[in-house]
Amino acid sequence: MNTIHQTPGPDAAASDPSADTLGTSAAQARNAVLEELVLKEPGQFRVLTGDRPTGRLHLGHYFGTLHNRVRLQDLGVELFVIIADYQVLTDRDVADNLTGHVEELVLDHLAIGVDPARSTIFTHSAVPALNQLMLPFLSLVSVAELNRNPTVKDEIAHSRQSAVSGLMFTYPVHQAADILFCKANLVPVGQDQLPHLELTRTIARRFNDRYGNGSAVFPQPDALLSNAPLLLGTDGTKMSKSRGNAITLAADADETARLIKGAKTDSERHITYDPATRPEVSSLLLLAALCLDRTPQQVAADIDSAGAAALKRTVTEAVNEYLAPMRARRTEYAQDRTFLRRTLREGNERARATADATLTEVRAAMNSHY
Incomplete structure (x- = not known):
């Protein structure tokens, strides 16, 4: 599957003009419809989801998002799982053992049932064309819009550094590129992540309006809201890798x-x-x-x-x-590191082919295909 052809079913904007913005109530109302459509026509959907390689995944991750990835895959939805290694470059403790953390994430996904024959597991850094989408996407958003993003605001408020890096400041646009490079039209998120997805939808809409010549280059992806239960860690606070209170999937x-x-x-x-x-x-x-x-x-x-x-x-x-x-x-x-590395290599190759095709289409739309 190389592209997602928008239909009145999967594309909320096509069926409901008021769905251009993803408020919580609108997303909740849309969710039941999406679940029904996924069951009826799973092949119409492509999902982008993933994790930052900051350590082994735990039970909170599993019941929060991981089991749903396998469910969607098994229904017949095309699944892209991104290992967002570029997003940890500012964390020295993680970046110093990045290869190990990436391999642990791949292991966790294989263990829970993600099938590399049906789904694509890949690393952000291995897909150059994905990152080339960042520049035109950045031109479509303002500094004020980035400043308003809740994740960016929270990072600024709680950062222990003297300044927030440009990488963190532009993180919402990185995420938009992650989603749109493969033309994902469905993104599993929690309600707290809706502002991120809203910016992705805004970028897709603005690109289509400016360069689409009457056709949609990018879908406006829908949010598949998670009903994930909140599992506390062993200390009674939120289960988290960084707090040392989690039961990892790899624990014996x-x-x-x-x-x-x-x-x-x-x-x-x-x-x-x-x-x-x-x-x-x-x-x-x-x-x-x-x-x-x-x-x-x-x-x-x-x-x-x-x-x-x-x-x-x-x-x-x-x-x-x-x-x-x-x-x-x-x-x-x-015990089979060769298979592990082959899984990632083949996933990276598929992701690169998808991203290259999208970038070619983008360049043609922008009249920059020389």
Whole structure:
């Protein structure tokens, strides 16, 4: 599949002029329609998703986004998974072992079931034509629009550096290039990422208006909103690579048991699911429920008054059983570095071919194809 042909179904803008902006309410209303269309015509969609190579992926990532990538792939949606290695160049600790971090991400994706025969796993830095789209895209946005982006504003507010790098400042346009180089028309995101996708839609719309000569060079991608559950880390705060409170997909059964045993709970012996007043206990119940394909309330009812120790045993057994097949696949793939590197090399080749075709089309539209 080299291009996405827009149809009234997948293209929100074509079917609803008011859908040019992706407010939260509009995106939520659109989501049910998109899910129905994906089930009906998966071949009409191309998804771009991915991660920054800053460490091993964990259970929060898996239940938040990773399992949905495999679901979409298995439905027949074309999946592009970007490893955004350029986006960590300002992080010295990560950049010093970038190859290792990239390979860990590839391993995690293979382990969860991303199939390199059906999906494309590639690195940002290996696709020169993708990055060449940055310049015309930057010409379509203002400094004020970049300043208003919530992620950029947050980075400026919380940066421990004396100044925010140009790389971070232009990150939303980098992301637009990531999405549009392969003409993705569906992007799985959380609600907090809608402003990023809105800027991508704005860039696509402005490029089409300025250079399209009556036809759409780029789709305006839709947001496929995630209903991802919030899983807390073992310390009761958001599960995060950087906080050291996560259970990674690569952890073995013993390490998983140790981490869950040390997880924060409370002093109440009767186990109930109440996220508002018992967030740590409720997060553990939710984790067990996700692994067991049950509700948190059902898991809580089984444990009843047996206390936190019984809760942790239940969670440990559920997580270890759920992750066992993924861990087995990960171990197998880790022993075959040749296959690992071939997967990435072939993914990079496919991504480059796609990006080259898009850049050729862009140059023709801009009358700069000499």
